Amino acid sequence: DRWEFLVAGSPCDQVALAEGEAHAGESVCSLDVWQLVQADCSGELRGTDGCVLLHDCLADSEELVEQLLEEMGDDLLIGTMLKAQTAQNSQSFFAPKVHEKSLSAYVHVTARRAIVKGSVADHNQLAEKRSVVVTFALVTGLEKAFAMGADGLPDVQRCLETAMECITEQGAELRQ
Incomplete structure (x- = not known):
């Protein structure tokens, strides 16, 4: 199973504020984020909304990563995100x-x-x-097959297999 989520509200507003203050290659954070990282990073105010241009991590990065992972668990990947945001070059991270x-x-x-x-x-x-391709297909008889319960299952499976075969041939994946 795959869970997907959409962040909305305050975090999105903060990202929009910070993005508006950042120039190419810069990492700018909102005031709320700055309050969380200011003990470990250096930065300067940018704009009038309290956004901060990040310069560098002050703590030894390996120690900081270990501490953050120990405190919050590696699924948050905060140490990695800090490294990525403070990288001031155009190389891949x-x-x-x-x-x-x-x-x-x-x-x-x-x-x-x-x-x-x-x-x-x-x-x-x-x-x-x-590339993303959105396709709509009208499949007739599917409701009848569903209504038949187990007897209609082969028809439903054949329909899905046919669709998946076409999708797979194109090197694509069905998401919904």
Whole structure:
């Protein structure tokens, strides 16, 4: 099973404020986020809404990561996020191998396959190569098959198998 969620409200408002204050290659956080990281990071005020331009992590990063993981659990990946946000270069940022399993749920299976095969030279290009196709299909007789219960199951399965075969041939994945 896969759970998906949508963050809304205050976190989104904070992201929008911080994004509006950030220039290319900069990491800017909202006032609420700054209050959480200011003991371990340096920064300067940016704009009039209390946003802060992050400069650097002050603590020894390995010790900080270990402390955060111990306190909050590695599923939060806060240490990795701090490293990524304070990186001030245009090179790719790769999360440590230990976080691969936690992060894989957020990477589409097609991209994971391309990475494993080594068929993508520049991982920054993966999102640019992604395409999304939305298809609507009218399948007649499916209601009748569902109403038949177990007797209609072969018809339902055949319908789904046919759809999946077409989708798989294109190297795609059915999400809903």
